[in-house]
Amino acid sequence: MSKPAAILPHDAATITAKSPAQWTDYLQLMKPRVMSLVVFTALTGFVASGGHQNLFIAIVSILCIAVGAGASASLNMWFDADIDAQMRRTRGRPVPSGKVQGADALALGVVLSGFSVMLMGMAANWLAAGLLAFTILFYAIVYTRWRKRSTAQNIVIGGLAGALPPAIGWAAATGSVTLNAGLLVLIIFLWTPPHFWALSLYTAEDYAKVGVPMMPVVKGAASTRKQILVYSIILIPVCIAPAFTGLGGPVYLAVSVLGGLVFLLLAARVAMSRAGDMPGERDTDGLYDVKTAAKSARNLFAFSILYLTLLFAALLVEHASGLRPLDLLS
Template sequence: MAMTDAAPRTALPARWQDYLQLMKPRVMSLVVFTAITGLICANAPIHPVLGAVAVLCIAVGAGASGALNMWFDADIDSKMRRTRGRPVPAGRVQGADALALGIVLSLFSVMLLGMAVNWLAAGLLAFTIFFYAVVYTMWLKRSTPQNIVIGGLAGALPPVIGWAAATGTVPLNAWLLCAIIFMWTPAHFWALALYTSEDYEKAGVPMMPVTAGAASTRKQILIYSLLFVPICLAPVFTGLGGVAYLAVSALGGLMFLVLAWRVFRSRAGDTHTDERKDDGLYDVKASVKDARNLFAFSILYLTLLFATLLAEHLMGLPALGLSLGVPL
């Protein structure tokens, strides 16, 4: 059973930075960015204060999910080089404190969003926190190699929440933003897993390279990439994206497929040894540079996609697309 009893009990006192780290600020920044994109792309009038409250609640909800994840996963985090320095496994924060922080932040973010903005957005935020903390962290992560595929829904929902906050509705284009992130997740995380699989194996996490092998993982990365890129082009045909988005999604998608093909043709992950030179995620051995390159570019590509949509809608640039009657 995943509890924090295995975490070290003797360590330096917690600092405020440790509690911030519990909330996974880097993940939170991506959540906030995609949520703002959803809110702006809705093209609906919303008071700036209410918009700021919505973004704050989504950010706090993401932080709550991170704290709950670190509370429950302290046992496996302590076994992996990438995560052993986190506050709970390192002993700087007690598991009970991380749990309390996660619960308090969850209740605060959902209730404030519901009372200040609307209950549809609040309900979606509550579902997202539950899905990440319970469905993914407590169940999927330890039970199936499809953990990040199914669990990726939690990370894909913020733009839908942002859209719901602005309009009180969740039309097709809102779910299209969700689909882009959802389909991006497998190739992104499996590329990382190809050179961190030893960590996952030590911790008993059934990540795809551990259970199916590196060759199967490379094949699935290519398959998901072939499905992902056309979805990135879809906003052009639904009236969501314009000329700039078409250029970014097409050219970036082509590069994404080239990198995925190179991973497929490589031997990344075959050596079954730790492929990193140090604790960094980007300093890797030559045998897995193709996987590292796809992992790094996937972050850039997703950022550019959402940044372009955000810029187009902020600048009021005309959208392309067929007349499909899709509300923006």
């Protein structure tokens, strides 16, 4: 993997003026907010599998998935430092802001990848370790290195890496991956494009500036809004499916149907809106402070996070509390 293009000269000047790196800067390299979602979905996969693992092994397995996610995030920040420095959403990250050197981010990512995969193999099993290694390599190499800057389908491809943690948790608990584990993966995989494209509708300027071919940049806002709706229409039945495969119970069914309807309504509003048509739709660097035209996209982006969280929380609560899954097909 070759080193990305250098950070812009004006950033190099900034680097020397920055205070020395704290350990919290290294923690930021691991994208702790993304890591928390990964831990949550992996934990759900682990618990929903019904596997019986030793509690300590269970904790170590989830820790390995968290560290593996952090490692791939660190590799991503190392490689993307040049474009991160130019985008409002990412310019404060540790490498572009000069708090951490790129080489240190690379080293952290490589070392943590090795430790997390090795420990997963020793503690749980080598299927889970293999899946974890695949996820890290897929995110760092296939998505970040090869596809992110070369195709408008980058989010669809990268979404696979974000979708795999429930399957890793499932494999860590049971030593196998079943169709229900695959269903959890499919939910996150199909959820990612409408979630991220909603965000990119009002951040497209940043991506265009740095040459990342995000869907609104390449195909335009109108096409992106249509694709968001199409993905949402496919997504919602898949989200409801676990209630019919012995995985989800009554709480899950209610959450997936009601939340799904709201999701579809918001996606339809995006499709009918002018979100992404006008430049400068953000008021600040924040992800939620947008002008009127982009509010429908902002609302879908925000609700998509809530919907996925509620879906997995429902599964987690049902399986942790011993609620019987629905057996709607029998």
